Amino acid sequence: xxxxxxxxxxxxxxxxxxxxxxxxxxxxxxxxxxxxxxRVMDSNDLEKERGITILAKATSIVWKDTHINIVDxxxxxxxxxxxxxxxxxxxxxxxxxxxxxGPMPQTKFVVGKALKxxxxxxxxxxxxxxxxxxxxxxxxxxxxxxxxxxxxxDQLDFPILYGSGRNGWMAHSPEGPQTDxxxxxxDLVLQHVPEPTVEEGPFRMIGTILEANPFLGRIxxxxxxxxxxxxxxxxxxxxxxxxxxxxxRVSKILAFRGLERQPIDLGEAGDIxxxxxxxxxxxxxxxxxxxxxxxxxxxxxxxxxxxMSFLVNDSPLAGTEGDKxxxxxxxxxxxxxxxxxxxxxxxxxxxxDSFYVSGRGELQxxxxxxxxxxxxxxxxxxxxxxxxxxxxxxxxxxxxxxxxVIDVDEEHSGVVVQKMAERKADMIEMxxxxxxxxxxxxxxxxxxxxxxxxxxxxxxxxxxxxxxxFHAYAPHKGEIAGRRNGVLISNxxxxxxxxxxxxxxxxxxxMIDPGTKVYRGMIIGEHTRENDLEINVxxxxxxxxxxxxxxDEAVKLTPPIRMxxxxxxAWIQDDELMExxxxxxxxxxxxxxxIERKRFGKSGA
Numbered sequence: 001x002x003x004x005x006x007x008x009x010x011x012x013x014x015x016x017x018x019x020x021x022x023x024x025x026x027x028x029x030x031x032x033x034x035x036x037x038x039r040v041m042d043s044n045d046l047e048k049e050r051g052i053t054i055l056a057k058a059t060s061i062v063w064k065d066t067h068i069n070i071v072d073x074x075x076x077x078x079x080x081x082x083x084x085x086x087x088x089x090x091x092x093x094x095x096x097x098x099x100x101x102g103p104m105p106q107t108k109f110v111v112g113k114a115l116k117x118x119x120x121x122x123x124x125x126x127x128x129x130x131x132x133x134x135x136x137x138x139x140x141x142x143x144x145x146x147x148x149x150x151x152x153x154d155q156l157d158f159p160i161l162y163g164s165g166r167n168g169w170m171a172h173s174p175e176g177p178q179t180d181x182x183x184x185x186x187d188l189v190l191q192h193v194p195e196p197t198v199e200e201g202p203f204r205m206i207g208t209i210l211e212a213n214p215f216l217g218r219i220x221x222x223x224x225x226x227x228x229x230x231x232x233x234x235x236x237x238x239x240x241x242x243x244x245x246x247x248x249r250v251s252k253i254l255a256f257r258g259l260e261r262q263p264i265d266l267g268e269a270g271d272i273x274x275x276x277x278x279x280x281x282x283x284x285x286x287x288x289x290x291x292x293x294x295x296x297x298x299x300x301x302x303x304x305x306x307x308m309s310f311l312v313n314d315s316p317l318a319g320t321e322g323d324k325x326x327x328x329x330x331x332x333x334x335x336x337x338x339x340x341x342x343x344x345x346x347x348x349x350x351x352x353d354s355f356y357v358s359g360r361g362e363l364q365x366x367x368x369x370x371x372x373x374x375x376x377x378x379x380x381x382x383x384x385x386x387x388x389x390x391x392x393x394x395x396x397x398x399x400x401x402x403x404x405v406i407d408v409d410e411e412h413s414g415v416v417v418q419k420m421a422e423r424k425a426d427m428i429e430m431x432x433x434x435x436x437x438x439x440x441x442x443x444x445x446x447x448x449x450x451x452x453x454x455x456x457x458x459x460x461x462x463x464x465x466x467x468x469x470f471h472a473y474a475p476h477k478g479e480i481a482g483r484r485n486g487v488l489i490s491n492x493x494x495x496x497x498x499x500x501x502x503x504x505x506x507x508x509x510x511m512i513d514p515g516t517k518v519y520r521g522m523i524i525g526e527h528t529r530e531n532d533l534e535i536n537v538x539x540x541x542x543x544x545x546x547x548x549x550x551x552d553e554a555v556k557l558t559p560p561i562r563m564x565x566x567x568x569x570a571w572i573q574d575d576e577l578m579e580x581x582x583x584x585x586x587x588x589x590x591x592x593x594x595i596e597r598k599r600f601g602k603s604g605a
Contacts, residue, residue, distance in 0.1 A: 091193055238286040365569075
């Protein structure tokens with residue numbers, strides 16, 4: 001059977017997973033009466049909840065006797081490590097762009113990588129049925145984007161389709177016809193995407209996606225570059241420096257057939273397959289025949305820009321809610337994550353009780369923490385810090401700068417510009433984007449953006465959309481002011497009392513409910529002033545047999561601030577930690593004892 005390998009590239013929320021749903025449906029992958037989940041490719045729980053694609057996944061369809069392998073890629077630059085590896089497996093890409101929003105920063109990120117690898121894209125303008133659609137302008141913007149990314153003449157001569165993924169149609173003009181469904185897109189893939197290039201020689205394949213299976217063990221997915229592979233064949237795994245990691249037998253070869261993976265008897269060059277049976281080979285390693293001595297070159301991965309400390313939870317409530325609490329278990333879990341996720345970097349501290357985890361952004365690290373807490377882990381994490389670099393020639397400190405695109409209503413643009421200026425951002429562009437909205441483009445230091453998302457939504461009444469993308473390393477921009485308010489800290493251990501909280505409400509908003517277990521040094525609210533304040537929320541009402549004037553006062557509490565994982569990560573300061581358990585998210589000071597806190601001060605914390 002003929003083969004085509006394609007990736008679907010799009011900015012987050014532009015509809016690529018919905019488009020894959022329609023392609024599977026219209027190519028006859030499902031039985032007529034088969035019940036199918038919406039956004040079937042977002043199979044992970046976190047993906048379903050957040051409505052974003054986090055992990056790259058492959059599927060396949062058959063169209064006119066041709067086997068089309070489709071790879072669904074994440075739209076967030078934080079998960080860019082997934083994208084960079086995937087592009088090694090495909091020969092073409094469908095660039096999906098929203099007909100109203102146009103190309104966005106993450107589209108730019110992935111398209112830039114795809115053009116560099118030499119892929120010839122097909123541009124699909126999605127959601128043309130939106131009221132604010134401006135399909136023709138968006139096509140011009142896509143062309144400008146390709147030109148800015150140094151596309152070749154062949155790449156600039158891209159075919160264009162218009163349609164609506166949700167309504168299941170694509171056509172050569174925005175007006176339709178809508179009756180052909182996805183046929184124009186599938187036909188265009190067969191015409192425009194070249195067949196996989198097959199090299200001469202014995203079996204070679206570069207590992208691209210790694211996963212664990214309870215029955216088959218470790219499964220590595222990749223595209224076979226040359227030769228063939230059969231079950232029970234002995235192969236070896238080469239590290240990128242040429243050393244042999246292991247030699248072993250292939251227990252099973254699985255190929256993508258629709259949503260299912262089916263065992264096959266022969267994996268041929270050009271096809272995307274998953275191999276089981278090896279225990280050490282991982283992403284970016286070369287799986288090959290015993291006669292091969294040279295490893296294949298893997299796509300280089302961009303360096304991490306944000307780092308966090310993962311520590312063993314040592315609070316008084318440690319071990320009461322989770323069952324995985326020791327440093328050994330946390331270490332094994334982090335190393336396992338780093339094996340499959342090449343964009344993560346794990347380092348162990350000298351005391352062996354904490355680990356430095358570096359990634360592409362807070363979102364990537366927040367997803368890792370959320371995954372771990374759902375698996376029963378208990379740990380403490382520090383505030384995200386940016387990864388600095390040294391200029392080799394001048395010795396100057398360099399920090400990561402991001403390109404930030406903010407779409408905002410005109411009336412709120414002033415406050416956004418002011419807040420970004422406070423965070424040492426430089427404005428690059430300001431232009432109308434239709435419907436009384438402006439598009440503001442800034443170059444801002446990564447450390448200034450930590451925690452800005454929630455503030456931006458407050459300032460703009462929830463109407464602004466912010467997108468970020470790593471731009472470059474640049475000289476350090478100086479001090480950036482952090483959180484202005486201090487915190488309210490519990491001065492004792494026990495369960496909080498409604499009466500005590502009611503009396504303390506004028507000190508600042510609380511973050512806990514009555515009856516919550518608290519301990520000394522735990523952050524229970526935000527102070528209205530700049531300094532930290534220790535308070536007692538355990539003190540109940542003094543009950544005597546004398547009728548007091550205020551005896552029948554009703555205790556009415558203001559609802560507390562609910563700290564989500566993402567919000568807490570951005571909110572805490574350098575002398576604070578977030579304690580994460582399967583049931584709770586608590587905030588605390590690094591030093592729980594007030595005397596120790598004073599001794600170490602803010603600078604030493």
